[in-house]
Amino acid sequence: MRVLLTEDNQGLAQSIVQYFSEMGHAIDWVDSAEKAESILAHDTIEVLILDVNLPGKSGFELLTSLRSRKNSIPVLILTARAEVDDRVSALDLGADDYLVKPFDLRELAARCRALVRRERGKSDNEIHCGNLSFNSATKVVKVNQETIELRPREVQMLELFLTHLDRMLTKDDIANRLYNFDEAYTPNAVEQTLTRLRKQLQGSTLIIKTVRGLGYLAHVHD
Amino acid sequence: MSMIEKLLALFSSSEEYSLRQRMLTRTALFMCTVLAILSVGVWHYANTSADYSYDRLLSSASVTMLDGINVAKNQVHIDLPYSGFEILQLAPDDKIYYAIYGPNADFLSGYSDLPVKLTDQKTDLMEPHYVLHTYKGKKVRFIVRQKRLSERSVAGNVTIILGQTTLARDTQMRDTLYAALTTLMVVMGTALLVMWIAINRALSPLNWLSSQLNTQSAMDKQNLPTTKMLEVAPLTQAINDYRQQWLSALAAMRDFIADASHQIRTAQATTKAQLEIALTSDNEQIDKNTINEIYKDHTKLTRLTNQLLAHATIVHRGDRQTFSVLAMQKILQDVITQAVRDYAHMDIEFEYVPPLQEVEILGDELVLKEALRNVIDNAVQHGSHTLNTSAIIRISLHHRQENHQVWVEDNGPGIPENMMNKALERFVKVGSNTQGSGLGLAIAQSAALTHRGQLSLSKSELGGLAVCFSFPHITDANDV
Amino acid sequence: MFRIAFACYLIFSTLPLIAQESVLRLYSATDISAIRPLLHEFETLNPEVTILYREFNTQELYDELLDPTLPPPDVVISSASDLQVKLVNDGFAQPIEDVPDVSSHQPWAQWSNELFGFTYEPIVFVYNKEAFHNRSIPHTHEALAEQLREQAKFYQGRIGTYDAASSGLGYLVASQDEVTFSLTGRLQESLGRARADIHCCTSLLLTRLTTGDLVFGYNLLGSYAMAKAMNNEHIGVIVPEDYALVIVRSAFVHRDAMEAELAADFIAYLRSSAGQKTIANNTALMPLDRTLGSHNDPENQLNSSTNFHPIRLGPELLLYLDQHKQTQFLNSWSQALGD
Known part of the structure; x- marks a missing residue:
């Protein structure tokens, strides 16, 4: 994972750089939007961590100019502003995620990984979620490098969850994906498939939560 | 650039202005307009009435004079009566001109050079008509009247043209006009004076109020003296209420700052002490446990700061300008999804009970989400998640007759009923868990209040605490 | 004339x-x-x-x-x-x-x-004092008319008055007489019968009265007459008591x-x-x-109690200047005075 950190607070930046380096991620740090722009122009960066309050050009301005140039690099915004509106405008301007200072470094790393994962999943066949990997071409599922045998419906369900991480899926959403129009299914069928899938995935970092009355949500806890 | 445009510009300018002056000027302008309109009317009336009276003189004099025109010895015989001229004596200073024409428009007597044309003798037989001409350098009002002679020898119309200068007529017209105008002016002047007095009287309470306010300090707890003026009483009442609100808000702020200082400084003191101990320790290797303690305390401090800021934000976003119509189901789903994601690693079961029909309220989305999140966080903090049983958090939305309700329930130990009121106060921690800041419920209550709703606590059927937000229906919210 | x-x-x-x-x-x-x-x-x-x-x-x-x-x-x-x-x-x-x-x-x-x-200036009667010695002097228009009738011989050719046709003042006085006094027509006739002597000017009439050519002057301008009478014992002035026109x-x-x-x-x-x-x-x-x-x-x-009739300055005076009125008046006047 190649990360570019744009942050003008030296202390915070150094901590983040140290944490990410120890995690084995390549991270570059610049303290202004202008410098970030020049790096983005030449190097391949997988995720951009962007502080809003920067000397000179603000983080929002950089984000806006990136998006206007059709640059789709995942961007995670850091904001310290008290106004909650900042979050909304960040997302409106095309940020992929945001964190409000102060935050846990662990949380920051996890969010970055999720962004990279989502981006890679679009191009690669291989999806990595913590200790779980899934190849969408061969439909091979591995937990801790060990292949796990899954039924086709379970694979379909897993793929659905992996492509919709951290999002609420209703029972209907899942059923529509798992069954054709003409296939009759009982409401319990989805539940049963999920129970089996959970059992198979025990020990993985993928958690599938059931929210009664609302649906299901998959989350990678790493 | 006309005068009127300048005046209009004066009125529409955004500069400071005097209410008294503006009212007076506008009234005066209005009255001048009325006066101008009335003056035209009066002028017309004066003219008409003067014409009417003096035309009658001309008319009767001409009739009398025509009486003196007869046929004698087969020709027109003119013997003008003295009375005809005497009638015109009623306008004593005016000059008289006349001409008499026979049946064939032949000049018989009088002035042969009058500027009046003889009308067609066949039409205008009996109806006299009046014309105004200038003759010998004077304005002269003429009457043209005819009389039919129908003797065998002389048949046809004799015409008399009788003119009189307009001195008396003009004088009467002027007198009428001036009398009417004087009356009008006096009435208008009186009206303006009354207006001026009335405006001064009406504005005097303002002076009284400002003098009252000037003598008091803004922080004065004393109310303004009561007034007997019914119209002013609501204003003093409003000022008193406003001041009381300010004072209580100030007091609340003072308490808040004291509380917040206490909380933050205590937490800071803790971490600072721990850090000092760690630094002064003889051990070169810092004890991991100490760091852990420091981290935990710092996390608490962070959370406290966040909540304090959130609380302050909610309280100050209380103005309704940012309110919009919100679909509560969508908001709840967002909040729950967020919570489920954030607490995915914990053994917590979330439940959502949707309403039977759509629920919409008028509110501030961000404030609501913040408040709901805080209540959910509170439930997570205080919920029961031991090894054996998983914690349950149930969020339900209800469409009730009188209001909308959002319930957040948990199966934790809950709060004893006698402590429930206390739990809504800031920084009050109830129960065994000391992780909370004591602000979560206070934030939720502030949010509920800014939405003109309520927050109430009760015991949940799940066993733990039930927090209920109630919001008014949109129509009710608008009414208030 | x-x-x-x-x-x-x-x-x-x-x-x-x-x-x-x-x-x-x-x-x-x-x-x-x-x-x-x-x-x-x-x-x-x-x-x-x-x-x-x-x-x-x-x-x-x-x-x-x-x-x-x-x-x-x-x-x-x-x-x-x-x-x-x-x-x-x-x-x-x-x-x-x-x-x-x-x-x-x-x-x-x-x-x-x-x-x-x-x-x-009142219009007055002037008489020759000698002629009226022992005679009653007419003090009113009516009395004059009566005397003209009763003593026709005495007045015959010896009474004088203004010429209304040639004198503006004479015309005014004569016409105003007509307006003011209802018996004017009769008086004029009497004057005509007495073959009254008509003149253009007060001064001529006064001279003839002094000399005794005339015994009575009718409708003479009071101002000139009184001034003359002041210096001349032959004539006397009477302001008619019934009415006196005033010029x-x-x-x-x-x-x-x-x-x-x-x-x-x-x-x-x-x-x-x-x-x-x-x-x-x-x-x-x-x-x-x-x-x-x-x-x-x-x-x-x-300042006697005579009924003075000042001739008002006003447009009604235009009436007798009307061409027809003037002609008619002068016609009847001439006829009456038989000139």
């Missing part, structure tokens, strides 16, 4: 005219001898003014103004009120301000702010006056108390201010 017209230039001041001097041109139907003291006094009050006075017969004055042969006057004075009114009515006058009122009870002595009366001599400023301001001053002077006193004490005329009386009226007949 004969006319006497005399025009005379009278320059009171023989000094050469200096630049600042102004000339006030008066055209007047008044005996110069009767008005001279007034002119003198005005010249004394206004030393820089020279008065140019031209005397006319009333009718001549009227004709001259209608069809001028001379330069326009500044002030026009005449006792023929009807002609004056006609001139003013036809725009020959100009309005003037600040002319004093002689008395507030005499609105008839002024027309508008153009024509101003300044004398009060108001009037003046106006001519439209084309060269010295309009001076002209206005002159008229104001005529009506001022100084002017009125001069009229009362020094002239043959009689002042409009009746409290002053006249030095020519020792018997104070002017």
Whole structure:
């Protein structure tokens, strides 16, 4: 994972750089939007961590100019502003995620990984979620490098969850994906498939939560 | 650039202005307009009435004079009566001109050079008509009247043209006009004076109020003296209420700052002490446990700061300008999804009970989400998640007759009923868990209040605490 | 019918005219001898003014103004009120301000702010004292009419009056007689039967009365008659007791006056108390201010209880100037007087 950190607070930046380096991620740090722009122009960066309050050009301005140039690099915004509106405008301007200072470094790393994962999943066949990997071409599922045998419906369900991480899926959403129009299914069928899938995935970092009355949500806890 | 445009510009300018002056000027302008309109009317009336009276003189004099025109010895015989001229004596200073024409428009007597044309003798037989001409350098009002002679020898119309200068007529017209105008002016002047007095009287309470306010300090707890003026009483009442609100808000702020200082400084003191101990320790290797303690305390401090800021934000976003119509189901789903994601690693079961029909309220989305999140966080903090049983958090939305309700329930130990009121106060921690800041419920209550709703606590059927937000229906919210 | 017209230039001041001097041109139907003291006094009050006075017969004055042969006057004075009114009515006058009122009870002595009366001259009977020795003198119109009938021989050819046809004043008096007195027609007939002698001017009539050619003068101008009677014991003056017409001599400023301001001053002077006193004490005329009386009226007949009928200055005087009315009146007048 190649990360570019744009942050003008030296202390915070150094901590983040140290944490990410120890995690084995390549991270570059610049303290202004202008410098970030020049790096983005030449190097391949997988995720951009962007502080809003920067000397000179603000983080929002950089984000806006990136998006206007059709640059789709995942961007995670850091904001310290008290106004909650900042979050909304960040997302409106095309940020992929945001964190409000102060935050846990662990949380920051996890969010970055999720962004990279989502981006890679679009191009690669291989999806990595913590200790779980899934190849969408061969439909091979591995937990801790060990292949796990899954039924086709379970694979379909897993793929659905992996492509919709951290999002609420209703029972209907899942059923529509798992069954054709003409296939009759009982409401319990989805539940049963999920129970089996959970059992198979025990020990993985993928958690599938059931929210009664609302649906299901998959989350990678790493 | 006309005068009127300048005046209009004066009125529409955004500069400071005097209410008294503006009212007076506008009234005066209005009255001048009325006066101008009335003056035209009066002028017309004066003219008409003067014409009417003096035309009658001309008319009767001409009739009398025509009486003196007869046929004698087969020709027109003119013997003008003295009375005809005497009638015109009623306008004593005016000059008289006349001409008499026979049946064939032949000049018989009088002035042969009058500027009046003889009308067609066949039409205008009996109806006299009046014309105004200038003759010998004077304005002269003429009457043209005819009389039919129908003797065998002389048949046809004799015409008399009788003119009189307009001195008396003009004088009467002027007198009428001036009398009417004087009356009008006096009435208008009186009206303006009354207006001026009335405006001064009406504005005097303002002076009284400002003098009252000037003598008091803004922080004065004393109310303004009561007034007997019914119209002013609501204003003093409003000022008193406003001041009381300010004072209580100030007091609340003072308490808040004291509380917040206490909380933050205590937490800071803790971490600072721990850090000092760690630094002064003889051990070169810092004890991991100490760091852990420091981290935990710092996390608490962070959370406290966040909540304090959130609380302050909610309280100050209380103005309704940012309110919009919100679909509560969508908001709840967002909040729950967020919570489920954030607490995915914990053994917590979330439940959502949707309403039977759509629920919409008028509110501030961000404030609501913040408040709901805080209540959910509170439930997570205080919920029961031991090894054996998983914690349950149930969020339900209800469409009730009188209001909308959002319930957040948990199966934790809950709060004893006698402590429930206390739990809504800031920084009050109830129960065994000391992780909370004591602000979560206070934030939720502030949010509920800014939405003109309520927050109430009760015991949940799940066993733990039930927090209920109630919001008014949109129509009710608008009414208030 | 004969006319006497005399025009005379009278320059009171023989000094050469200096630049600042102004000339006030008066055209007047008044005996110069009767008005001279007034002119003198005005010249004394206004030393820089020279008065140019031209005397006319009333009718001549009227004709001259209608069809001028001379330069326009500044002030026009005449006792023929009807002609004056006609001139003013036809725009020959100009309005003037600040002319004093002689008395507030005499609105008839002024027309508008153009024509101003300044004398009060009754129409009187004049008789030859010798002729009426031991005879009763008629003091009313009715008495005269009766005497003319009863003593026709006495009056035959020896009674004189104005010529209404040639004298403006005569026409005015005759026509106003008709308006005022219902028996005028009868009186005229009687005069005609008595072969009354008609003349254009008061002075001629008075001369003939003094000489005894005439014994009675009917409708003579009281001012001249009284002035004459003061110096002549042959004639006596009677102000008729039933009614007496009063002629108001009037003046106006001519439209084309060269010295309009001076002209206005002159008229104001005529009506001022100084002017009125001069009229009362020094002239043959009689002042409009009746409290002053006249030095020519020792018997104070002017303030007797006689029914005075001042001829009002006003547009109604135009009536007898109407062409038809005039013709008819003169026709009947001539017929009655058998001329």
